[in-house]
Amino acid sequence: MPDDPCSHFILSHDVYERAAIIAAGESYAAHLSFEVVRTSANETEIAVRISPPSSATDSVIGEFLNHVLDLSIRQKLGRG
């Protein structure tokens, strides 16, 4: 595992909606914690942490990012 168990992601608002990031964070609160490092008009940087880190860390983060993407697409394409 890396020294910093925190994974950083820069989410472009062209693809990811701010509201979707927050909603997905709430949905995954039992599995991970995340914080918004910075946000601008074009993008939001988030730090995701899973404690304790495990072999499933990549999968959980992958599912979390997929969920953000799903919610964002639904919002952008008007599916919910």
Next chain:
Amino acid sequence: MALAVQQGSNDDGRGSAETGTREVILLVDESIYSKEALLRTCYWFTDRCYLFVSRPGPNQFSVRIRAKAGLPSLESISGDFENALIDHQVRQDVERDTARLRELIVAKAFAEGDLEDAPIGDDRDPVERANVPEDRAHNKP
């Protein structure tokens, strides 16, 4: 082809059980594939793989695809993803190109339907019908 594919090992060191996980990065040229086509494609693939979409530069999207455990190989998924992206883009192009034609066909179908004909049977409200004298009831307008 506007898809540049990079394939290699995930060496970021996260997840001991998945250190051998490979990933594919597709660079999508937005002048060929619209954002909507890309997003629709992504929407259909989040159950099969892990996706992360970023913007490495203007008019370009980067899609990182990682396989989920126990699901088809990464090569198969990324190939399907590329095909689906083409499908969605073609559907969008055809839809745009034929929009006017579809409008005309629908308009013609309604025009030929002669929808102003009186419906078969008595379509009046039963209460209203009951209040109309018997001799008038048989002489509908």
